[in-house]
Amino acid sequence: MTQPPWRRERREHFPGVPAWSLATSQLAPEEFGVSRLEDVTREWAWGDNGSGPADGAGVRVCVLDTGVDAGHPRVGGLERSLVVADDDGDLAIVDCDPVDPAGHGTACAGLIRSIAPAVSLTSVRVLTDGRSGSGEALLAGLRWAIEEGFDLVNLSLSTTRSKFLPTLHELADRAYFRRCVLVASAHNMPVVSFPWTFSSVISVASHDEPDPMTYYYNPAPPAEFYARGVRVPVAWSGGKEIRSTGNSFAAPHITGICALILSRHRWLTPFQLKTVLYLAASNVVASKGDAHVRA
Amino acid sequence: MSVHERRLDSEITERRLLQSTVEVARHVFAAAAASVFLVDQETGELVFEAVSGEGEQHLVGTRFAPGTGIAGWVAASGQPMVADEVAAVPQFAHDAAESTGYVPRSIMAAPVIRQETCIGVLEVLDRSATWRGDLADVDLLAMLAAQAAYGLELLIRLREAEAALPARPVDEDVHELLQRISDRVPRNGRAADPTALKLLAVAEELLH
Numbered sequence: 001m002t003q004p005p006w007r008r009e010r011r012e013h014f015p016g017v018p019a020w021s022l023a024t025s026q027l028a029p030e031e032f033g034v035s036r037l038e039d040v041t042r043e044w045a046w047g048d049n050g051s052g053p054a055d056g057a058g059v060r061v062c063v064l065d066t067g068v069d070a071g072h073p074r075v076g077g078l079e080r081s082l083v084v085a086d087d088d089g090d091l092a093i094v095d096c097d098p099v100d101p102a103g104h105g106t107a108c109a110g111l112i113r114s115i116a117p118a119v120s121l122t123s124v125r126v127l128t129d130g131r132s133g134s135g136e137a138l139l140a141g142l143r144w145a146i147e148e149g150f151d152l153v154n155l156s157l158s159t160t161r162s163k164f165l166p167t168l169h170e171l172a173d174r175a176y177f178r179r180c181v182l183v184a185s186a187h188n189m190p191v192v193s194f195p196w197t198f199s200s201v202i203s204v205a206s207h208d209e210p211d212p213m214t215y216y217y218n219p220a221p222p223a224e225f226y227a228r229g230v231r232v233p234v235a236w237s238g239g240k241e242i243r244s245t246g247n248s249f250a251a252p253h254i255t256g257i258c259a260l261i262l263s264r265h266r267w268l269t270p271f272q273l274k275t276v277l278y279l280a281a282s283n284v285v286a287s288k289g290d291a292h293v294r295a
Numbered sequence: 296m297s298v299h300e301r302r303l304d305s306e307i308t309e310r311r312l313l314q315s316t317v318e319v320a321r322h323v324f325a326a327a328a329a330s331v332f333l334v335d336q337e338t339g340e341l342v343f344e345a346v347s348g349e350g351e352q353h354l355v356g357t358r359f360a361p362g363t364g365i366a367g368w369v370a371a372s373g374q375p376m377v378a379d380e381v382a383a384v385p386q387f388a389h390d391a392a393e394s395t396g397y398v399p400r401s402i403m404a405a406p407v408i409r410q411e412t413c414i415g416v417l418e419v420l421d422r423s424a425t426w427r428g429d430l431a432d433v434d435l436l437a438m439l440a441a442q443a444a445y446g447l448e449l450l451i452r453l454r455e456a457e458a459a460l461p462a463r464p465v466d467e468d469v470h471e472l473l474q475r476i477s478d479r480v481p482r483n484g485r486a487a488d489p490t491a492l493k494l495l496a497v498a499e500e501l502l503h
Contacts, residue, residue, distance in 0.1 A: 019437055021430045066368065102368045104376075127371040157372045160411045188375040189437045191408055208430050230429040231379060245377035245403075245429045 056116025065105030068123035070098030074110030110235030115256025
């Protein structure tokens with residue numbers, strides 16, 4: 001008998017091998033065994049319960065990125081805007097103007113808002129100096145977000161530096177037990193990076209279909225879900241909009257969907273939330289009383 | 296061959312490797328231009344190291360401030376990205392783009408990663424619309440970036456080795472120098488570099 005996808009030998013990372021996404025418009029996701037918890041449907045997860053569909057109200061999301069332009073119409077305001085500041089070698093999280101010199105964080109925040117219109121968004125700028133060596137700022141920002149008790153943290157970034165691995169691991173586990181769910185984009189490159197490869201986070205790569213609510217479960221992790229990540233219309237600095245491609249834009253879709261689910265089902269734990277996400281995935285939901293995919 | 300000649304020779308080989316990567320990138324994407332930036336590890340600035348297509352005559356060596364535009368974000372985050380319909384966006388480092396003499400409609404950029412550090416960015420401007428599909432484009436770009444990493448790594452190693460070398464000795468045998476110069480002057484009636492010829496004429500006057 002052939003191995004199921006999750007028992008398959010994990011392929012080697014080396015340059016020259018394509019990364020994690022799947023062109024689902026051309027290639028069907030592979031089949032795998034599904035055990036359904038029959039009560040969980042998309043309708044149950046975030047649909048209309050008589051008082052309208054879920055909108056993310058009451059859920060607090062932190063975007064760790066390049067900053068967020070709060071004035072952008074797609075962002076619709078921020079609860080707070082902060083930056084990791086270097087105070088003589090000591091990193092401190094301080095309030096700052098809600099601006100985004102690069103545009104990337106604004107794009108992520110706008111996507112989360114587009115899916116969960118009533119969610120509360122906070123920005124922590126951790127990518128500041130144009131170099132990838134600033135992993136210390138990422139750690140400081142993440143530690144702060146976990147302590148602050150956000151429900152969700154969007155991480156459309158990763159670090160390749162192994163020296164940050166133990167601390168990131170510890171932070172991810174801490175977040176998991178504090179019910180602070182980290183949604184991390186899979187690296188678009190065939191390189192080893194973190195924290196998206198951790199089992200305690202929700203990791204997201206791209207599919208290439210245009211529907212923002214279509215997402216798939218990947219039975220051969222570490223990238224656990226595929227969400228919209230190709231030619232996504234996104235907010236950019238200066239009140240503009242561009243179309244952008246990358247796993248960075250897939251992760252905020254899942255963050256937004258998680259915000260919908262949490263606003264409807266407030267007390268889900270991270271592992272329950274991931275289960276609901278799994279059961280409501282486009283390739284797992286029941287169709288005519290049966291699952292789409294089976295062994 | 297002296298150590299200095301070998302040095303010049305390998306600089307050429309390493310430059311060609313990087314240049315060939317950007318040529319391949321430009322051609323597989325049928326793009327207007329492709330370039331490799333080096334991230335200055337001291338300042339975070341991006342420096343053009345190889346360019347194919349628009350701007351290839353004058354861009355090598357040009358520097359951009361840290362965090363500038365798409366390439367800046369890619370360097371900071373270590374993530375590749377594709378942006379379409381960028382021409383209308385002032386943030387897209389329009390000034391920087393204009394200073395290169397070319398404002399693109401679309402940009403794709405991938406980090407060039409050596410060991411665990413982003414040492415550069417591979418950027419492709421205005422790729423053609425084809426059957427490949429966007430996810431395949433990102434994968435292909437990422438693989439080319441892996442190639443560029445080897446080219447850039449060799450160039451960095453070379454420069455480090457160069458910095459460690461002693462300066463060219465001043466008491467070198469002048470006849471050997473003249474012989475080397477003579478070997479390099481093109482024959483068969485082909486013109487030598489006019490600046491070099493002028494400098495040689497000056498040298499002759501000084502030796503009177």
